[in-house]
Amino acid sequence: MLLPIIDISNQPLSIDFIKSLDLIGEIILRIPDFNNTSLLTQFLETYQLDKYWLFPIKEIVPNDIENIIQFLDQGAQKVVIPASNILTNDSISTLPADRLAVNINSSELCNEELSKKLAGLVSGYLVTDVDLESISGKFFQDLSNFIQNVQKTSDVLTKFGIILQHEKSEIKYSLNLVQHLSTISADLVVPIKNLTLDSDNNSLLSVADALTCTLTSDRPDGLFTTIVVDERGVALGVVYSSTESVREALKTRKGVYQSRKRGLWYKGATSGSVQELKKIDADCDGDVLKFTVKQFGTGFCHLNTRTCFGGSKGLTALEETLQSRKVSAPPGSYTQRLFQNPDLLRSKIMEEADELCSATTKENIAWETADLLYFALVKCVANDVSLTDVEAHLDKRAKKVIRRPGNAKPQWDISAKKTMEIDGDTKDKQIPISKSDTIKMQKFKLSEIDSIKRTSLLKRPIINSDDIMARVRPIINDVRNKGDAAIIEYTAKFDKVQLNTPVISAPFPPEAMALDDVTRRAIDQAYDNIYKFHDAQYDRSTLVVETMPGVVCSRFSRPIERVGLYVPGGTAILPSTTLMLGIPAKVAGCKEIIIASPPRKDGTVVPEVLYVAHKVGASKVLLAGGAQAVAALAYGTESVPKVDKICGPGNQYVTAAKMFAQNDSSAMISIDMPAGPSELLVIADNTSIPTYVASDLLSQAEHGTDSQVVLIGVCLTPEHLANIEREIHEQASRLPRVDIVRESISKSFILQVNNMNEAMKFSNDYSPEHLILHIDDAEKWVNAVENAGSVFIGAYSPESCGDYASGTNHTLPTYGYARMYSGVNTLTFLKHITAQKLTKQGLKDLGHTVMRLAEIEGLEAHRNAVHVRIRDLENE
Numbered sequence: 032m033l034l035p036i037i038d039i040s041n042q043p044l045s046i047d048f049i050k051s052l053d054l055i056g057e058i059i060l061r062i063p064d065f066n067n068t069s070l071l072t073q074f075l076e077t078y079q080l081d082k083y084w085l086f087p088i089k090e091i092v093p094n095d096i097e098n099i100i101q102f103l104d105q106g107a108q109k110v111v112i113p114a115s116n117i118l119t120n121d122s123i124s125t126l127p128a129d130r131l132a133v134n135i136n137s138s139e140l141c142n143e144e145l146s147k148k149l150a151g152l153v154s155g156y157l158v159t160d161v162d163l164e165s166i167s168g169k170f171f172q173d174l175s176n177f178i179q180n181v182q183k184t185s186d187v188l189t190k191f192g193i194i195l196q197h198e199k200s201e202i203k204y205s206l207n208l209v210q211h212l213s214t215i216s217a218d219l220v221v222p223i224k225n226l227t228l229d230s231d232n233n234s235l236l237s238v239a240d241a242l243t244c245t246l247t248s249d250r251p252d253g254l255f256t257t258i259v260v261d262e263r264g265v266a267l268g269v270v271y272s273s274t275e276s277v278r279e280a281l282k283t284r285k286g287v288y289q290s291r292k293r294g295l296w297y298k299g300a301t302s303g304s305v306q307e308l309k310k311i312d313a314d315c316d317g318d319v320l321k322f323t324v325k326q327f328g329t330g331f332c333h334l335n336t337r338t339c340f341g342g343s344k345g346l347t348a349l350e351e352t353l354q355s356r357k358v359s360a361p362p363g364s365y366t367q368r369l370f371q372n373p374d375l376l377r378s379k380i381m382e383e384a385d386e387l388c389s390a391t392t393k394e395n396i397a398w399e400t401a402d403l404l405y406f407a408l409v410k411c412v413a414n415d416v417s418l419t420d421v422e423a424h425l426d427k428r429a430k431k432v433i434r435r436p437g438n439a440k441p442q443w444d445i446s447a448k449k450t451m452e453i454d455g456d457t458k459d460k461q462i463p464i465s466k467s468d469t470i471k472m473q474k475f476k477l478s479e480i481d482s483i484k485r486t487s488l489l490k491r492p493i494i495n496s497d498d499i500m501a502r503v504r505p506i507i508n509d510v511r512n513k514g515d516a517a518i519i520e521y522t523a524k525f526d527k528v529q530l531n532t533p534v535i536s537a538p539f540p541p542e543a544m545a546l547d548d549v550t551r552r553a554i555d556q557a558y559d560n561i562y563k564f565h566d567a568q569y570d571r572s573t574l575v576v577e578t579m580p581g582v583v584c585s586r587f588s589r590p591i592e593r594v595g596l597y598v599p600g601g602t603a604i605l606p607s608t609t610l611m612l613g614i615p616a617k618v619a620g621c622k623e624i625i626i627a628s629p630p631r632k633d634g635t636v637v638p639e640v641l642y643v644a645h646k647v648g649a650s651k652v653l654l655a656g657g658a659q660a661v662a663a664l665a666y667g668t669e670s671v672p673k674v675d676k677i678c679g680p681g682n683q684y685v686t687a688a689k690m691f692a693q694n695d696s697s698a699m700i701s702i703d704m705p706a707g708p709s710e711l712l713v714i715a716d717n718t719s720i721p722t723y724v725a726s727d728l729l730s731q732a733e734h735g736t737d738s739q740v741v742l743i744g745v746c747l748t749p750e751h752l753a754n755i756e757r758e759i760h761e762q763a764s765r766l767p768r769v770d771i772v773r774e775s776i777s778k779s780f781i782l783q784v785n786n787m788n789e790a791m792k793f794s795n796d797y798s799p800e801h802l803i804l805h806i807d808d809a810e811k812w813v814n815a816v817e818n819a820g821s822v823f824i825g826a827y828s829p830e831s832c833g834d835y836a837s838g839t840n841h842t843l844p845t846y847g848y849a850r851m852y853s854g855v856n857t858l859t860f861l862k863h864i865t866a867q868k869l870t871k872q873g874l875k876d877l878g879h880t881v882m883r884l885a886e887i888e889g890l891e892a893h894r895n896a897v898h899v900r901i902r903d904l905e906n907e
């Protein structure tokens with residue numbers, strides 16, 4: 032065949048022409064040297080060749096080695112170097128043989144010693160001084176012997192290029208010559224100025240003809256069987272080519288073939304399923320062509336499948352599915368959810384990578400790899416990266432001659448991890464927690480983190496809401512369909528309690544709410560404080576404003592009639608939450624209060640909860656938790672009346688069920704807010720007391736493994752910070768819930784800042800559920816609070832007081848929702864109704880404004896309702 036050669040100093044060249052040449056194999060680039068490489072770099076950027084050799088005019092000097100390696104790394108197929116250089120320069124001789132070619136003179140073809148020395152070191156020979164006349168004589172025989180010898184001794188696939196002598200001004204590059212050389216596996220090197228994409232003519236050699244003249248057809252019609260494959264090598268079908276169709280294919284860089292019935296066949300011309308031509312190769316014995324194409328449209332086959340052998344499979348099929356999901360996905364598509372939630376996708380990739388690392392059996396490793404490939408490909412498709420792009424990188428990497436050491440980055444280095452201090456970039460990473468580890472938070476300095484890290488610190492752990500919703504939906508449907516029976520069934524399943532009836536109605540049996548005096552007094556005091564604070568929030572008066580003479584607007588409130596209060600009970604019993612929800616509902620005057628809470632293991636209600644239920648005037652207590660309790664309150668069952676609003680915190684199932692019911696118009700229900708795992712942000716300076724700071728942080732960390740606490744240290748001295756950290760470890764180690772704390776503290780962090788403004792800015796951006804100000808002149812900084820559920824001011828205001836008894840509510844927005852939601856308060860249980868009264872004069876004065884605005888909106892009936900009255904008033 033032929034090897035086009037381009038002198039890169041002779042630019043500009045036609046990009047289209049070069050790209051067509053690039054389709055048929057390798058191109059030799061004649062370059063001045065490796066010393067000044069800017070011309071070459073610019074050439075490669077412009078023409079973006081697929082496969083090329085670099086052939087310098089000048090000899091190689093030692094300083095060139097670095098550049099040679101760099102160009103090989105960047106993708107040069109081979110570098111052509113004089114034999115003397117290869118044999119004398121150690122750095123060159125260590126380069127891989129499949130990336131080196133050598134240029135020799137025709138006289139050296141018979142130099143056996145040289146060919147022995149070069150054996151195994153190179154995979155290409157350019158014979159540079161061949162006289163046209165000599166090609167059929169002795170030279171041809173020598174060349175043939177030489178090639179056979181190399182092929183016998185070398186295990187690298189080797190190419191042989193023949194360069195006709197340049198001194199001869201009139202070199203005739205003919206198809207005969209190409210054909211002749213190809214019989215001994217040699218290629219004719221042809222300057223591109225001697226090549227054409229058109230048919231062969233006397234002065235120029237046709238590229239297509241040069242390609243097909245070396246082929247043999249085993250068909251009576253002389254056509255060449257052509258296999259068509261996609262960029263990943265997947266066979267699309269079989270067609271036929273002629274010299275003419277190859278010529279058209281090269282010229283247009285499209286899939287053009289020879290139809291046995293219809294002549295030249297421009298693939299996709301009528302169907303639209305066109306092909307971009309990427310490569311043409313001949314097989315090893317030159318009787319089949321392979322066209323590599325990028326297939327557009329419905330596919331290659333006339334049956335509208337991608338291939339003539341049916342649909343795709345494996346990674347190609349997965350890629351197609353993901354691409355179609357990106358365009359339009361069926362409702363509830365998990366893939367679409369991954370597209371929309373990069374954080375979820377990131378977590379899944381990490382999770383699957385981790386699972387693959389732990390897999391040991393053949394089956395497991397295949398399974399986990401499939402998982403990881405799925406998520407990785409979602410990431411690719413989401414960002415318009417194709418498998419072909421990925422494979423191009425793999426191929427490019429395979430060409431690198433310098434191998435990286437491949438050590439793990441510090442955060443992934445398992446041996447280093449064991450000794451890692453948690454003072455680096457590890458917030459999102461799983462650090463193995465051992466019981467002997469110091470219980471400590473991760474530490475960051477605001478001045479040392481970038482904005483991406485800051486944003487990640489502001490984020491809460493991801494809630495997988497679609498998965499949870501998928502679990503919650505059938506529970507809700509069951510409760511709607513089967514009522515009490517479903518509640519009993521789910522309570523048995525999740526809470527392991529067999530109930531006869533799921534509801535206790537007031538009046539509650541005194542023995543079921545009997546408490547010792549100390550407990551009762553504590554609850555009573557908490558009750559009084561909470562009541563006092565919530566009662567004060569209730570402005571029972573009617574707001575009246577005369578907006579203009581004779582136009583009086585007013586607003587008054589009414590309680591929401593029936594409310595359902597969810598009191599969590601999964602890992603801790605929470606009578607305090609019964610107070611926090613029941614009291615404002617009672618103050619607001621709700622007519623029916625129903626409390627739902629998971630039963631104890633013996634099927635009873637916690638007496639403290641029942642006592643508070645009684646105090647707030649609840650009519651019923653539903654002995655159920657989770658989604659089944661929320662569904663019963665939202666839709667009603669035989670024994671649970673449907674309510675108008677559901678309030679209260681809970682785990683992810685509770686929250687998902689509340690969100691579901693709120694969005695279902697048939698439920699006609701509202702909720703207080705989406706509330707999740709507890710959280711606390713403490714701002715502390717050097718006036719803070721380390722024991723107090725640590726105790727506050729731990730008070731929220733003990734809620735659950737998903738709780739998050741944050742300490743912002745304002746100019747803390749190293750000693751002060753160390754004291755706080757020591758207190759955290761010592762106090763935590765003594766807690767009964769130390770195992771929960773160990774986990775939640777490891778996900779929590781300390782951020783050191785330089786001043787209070789930085790601290791407040793971070794806190795407002797984080798929007799914590801609880802904010803504690805352990806700082807000098809704490810009260811002054813309350814003015815700077817923009818977002819928080821509840822604020823605790825000064826050293827003697829522990830959050831626990833707000834959790835239980837000071838008077839404020841503890842059902843507060845988490846997860847950053849404090850930016851737009853208030854915590855539960857008396858207004859949560861009220862709605863406001865507005866009213867207005869216009870006098871005749873008021874209507875006369877306002878009427879024309881109303882009529883004009885109705886006219887602008889094209890709402891004639893609106894205008895008329897004023898008009899008929901004003902007409903009467905004007906006639907009075």
Ligand SMILES: NC(=O)c1ccc[n+]([C@@H]2O[C@H](COP(=O)([O-])OP(=O)(O)OC[C@H]3O[C@@H](n4cnc5c(N)ncnc54)[C@H](O)[C@@H]3O)[C@@H](O)[C@H]2O)c1
Nearest residue numbers: 525599600601602629656657680681682708709841842843
């Ligand atoms: N923001 C606030 O004001 C506030 C106040 C108190 C508590 N909290 C939070 O409330 C949450 C309470 O959670 P909890 O689990 O202890 O109690 P919970 O009462 O919210 O949930 C327990 C119920 O979950 C259901 N459940 C458990 N596993 C299930 C599964 N696999 N499928 C379906 N349903 C299942 C069961 O029905 C069970 O009754 C904690 O996260 C806590 O931090 C928040």
Ligand SMILES: N[C@H](CO)Cc1c[nH]c[nH+]1
Nearest residue numbers: 605607608709710834841
């Ligand atoms: N701190 C919780 C709100 O996030 C409420 C609570 C209940 N019991 C103790 N604390």
